[in-house]
Amino acid sequence: MQMNPIEPTDSTTLQYVHWFRHSAPYINAHRGKTFVLMFDGEAVQHENFQHIIHDIALLHSLGIRLILVHGARPQINQNLKASQLQTPFHNHRRITTRESLGAVMSASGSIRLQIEALLSMGLANSPMYGARIDVVSGNLITAKPYGIRDGIDFQLSGEVRSVDTDAIQRHLNSQNIVLLGPTGYSTTGEVFNLLAEEVATKTAISLKADKLIFLGKQHGLLNEHGQLQREVAPHQLDRHILQYQDSNPDIALHLQGAKTASLQGVHRVHLISYAYDGALVEELFTRDGSGTMITDAHYEEVRTANIQDVGGLISLLRPLEEEGILVYRSRERLENEIDQFAVIERDGTILACAALYPIPTAEGELRSAEIACVAVHPSYRKSNRGSQILHYLEEKARALGIQQLFILTTRTAHWFLEQGFEQASVDELPNARQALYNYQRSSIVCKKPL
Incomplete structure (x- = not known):
């Protein structure tokens, strides 16, 4: 017995179904x-x-x-x-x-x-x-x-x-x-x-x-x-x-x-x-x-990092780098890129950090940036500080005219998907970033339009 193929759903209906499913947490x-x-x-x-x-x-x-x-x-x-x-x-x-x-x-x-x-x-x-x-x-x-x-x-x-x-x-x-x-x-x-x-x-x-x-x-x-x-x-x-x-x-x-x-x-x-x-x-x-x-819900404010934060960043990042979760960054590199980082600091301790790197784009490509080095102190990983610092960098990207964000990760793709990213292929990266992709790490690529 031959089964009739299921009729394809038009894009408008798919968008509605996608939105309705994702509205369930807010309804609850x-x-x-x-x-x-x-x-x-x-x-x-x-x-x-x-x-x-x-x-x-x-x-x-x-x-x-x-x-x-x-x-x-x-x-x-x-x-x-x-x-x-x-x-x-x-x-x-x-x-x-x-x-x-x-x-x-x-x-x-x-x-x-x-x-x-x-x-x-x-x-x-x-x-x-x-x-x-x-x-x-x-x-x-x-x-x-x-x-x-x-x-x-x-x-x-x-x-x-x-x-x-x-x-x-x-x-x-x-x-x-x-x-x-x-x-x-x-x-x-x-x-x-x-x-x-x-x-x-x-x-x-x-x-x-x-x-x-x-x-x-x-x-x-x-x-x-x-x-x-x-x-x-x-x-x-x-x-x-x-x-x-x-x-x-x-x-x-x-x-x-x-x-x-x-x-x-x-x-x-x-x-x-x-x-x-x-x-x-x-x-x-x-x-x-x-x-x-x-909202006054945030106890600590997100801010742009400064040179005095380098020591705290190293303390936060080194354990994750040793586990292979993050790519190693030297002190010199952190000092040179400090303006790209945002941090949440409390009583002199860096609780969370992340960095925003604009990606050079060719003519015809959307203005893009990569969010990298997202890290939260082990004692605070059940808080919303990761989401908070990600939101801060998204607003910074919008202010810079960035049209889409990318992240590359080996272990935390599911968390970024929960934050509104969607899985993408290496081919979807801007050409300048594709050229630097490390195929040995085989990082998962996720993107988010702004």
């Missing part, structure tokens, strides 16, 4: 976790917002506990214009007069109804088909007056006094999505206009949320070369806050919220774009993400 890691998502009024007006709603429904279906926080600045401005009212600003904060409060409440209520309606969609042939999502909101944020600052009375503009975490947890435990807006209520029954960024930040801190996610105008933070920074520590945000303070105060508010949350127990804060379709899914379910993550 995020299930049952609490995420606070903040998006401003511009995001609600953007054409991509319906896709964001679809992605929010997807996160909910995967068992992620969600608190959504929306802003309303452009909607409030539209209502004020329609009512021929004006509200002054001071230090980028609205002074909410009693006459303007109706415009604030109307805008916030309208957005809440719009989001509830979108999350209630269940049309066939749509991503929301079969989704049953209960959205709850209410008097979950207690506010107090912002008061008089610089001699200016902010009237009905307020700040968060407390978050009803018990009520929010009950709603989350009942598989509801919690929706909060830029308003809060005082114990005397007054309504205050709040900064949505502050509501999101204080809520994430109070709930000890696993993630706080800001959906803003841009993908994340850019370095001085205009390249996306994938990961930033909280203490590195100050210069960015100053940079955006006057030119783009909305981004500055996101960054200030990210810094505050990071320093008060929220270990992962993400900055992504509301205009980029799929940014939320890409950020949460792929290794590199789509935006910038702010």
Whole structure:
């Protein structure tokens, strides 16, 4: 009996299957976790917002506990214009007069109804088909007056006094999505206009949320070369806050919220774009993400090595060289190539190192580099320091315009495959590196596009 051959799968389907398989660890890691998502009024007006709603429904279906926080600045401005009212600003904060409060409440209520309606969609042939999502909101944020600052009375503009975490947890435990807006209520029954960024930040801190996610105008933070920074520590945000303070105060508010949350127990804060379709899914379910993550998780920082590190490098590398895991490097060679190395150092001991060597490329070849000499101190090999230093060199390579990375290894290929590399052949190396390939070592070649 002759069997029919299996039809080949097209490349698009294969890419989808590959991505879906590799998203499984993230799906497992995020299930049952609490995420606070903040998006401003511009995001609600953007054409991509319906896709964001679809992605929010997807996160909910995967068992992620969600608190959504929306802003309303452009909607409030539209209502004020329609009512021929004006509200002054001071230090980028609205002074909410009693006459303007109706415009604030109307805008916030309208957005809440719009989001509830979108999350209630269940049309066939749509991503929301079969989704049953209960959205709850209410008097979950207690506010107090912002008061008089610089001699200016902010009237009905307020700040968060407390978050009803018990009520929010009950709603989350009942598989509801919690929706909060830029308003809060005082114990005397007054309504205050709040900064949505502050509501999101204080809520994430109070709930000890696993993630706080800001959906803003841009993908994340850019370095001085205009390249996306994938990961930033909280203490590195100050210069960015100053940079955006006057030119783009909305981004500055996101960054200030990210810094505050990071320093008060929220270990992962993400900055992504509301205009980029799929940014939320890409950020949460792929290794590199789509935006910038702010985290204080790293106890030691990665840095470029200096000449004083040579002795520590020799101590770390010699045992691995004697085992034949690494190629021998003399002290003289280490001194000459020290600028290529990155290290993690703690109390005078080099805990991990790796080197980035740009590869000369001919015309028509992709700009390439080799990562070599990856080593971690034996006492710290169960930590993430190897991944940390590899990530540092990948960012350095991107800044240099490198388009693909190669590694050659005899024993640790599986670890590099876990870090997003894929096995390649010697023929795929740039010609200059092929000429130096040591066939006696028979190293496995792996590559990673950037």
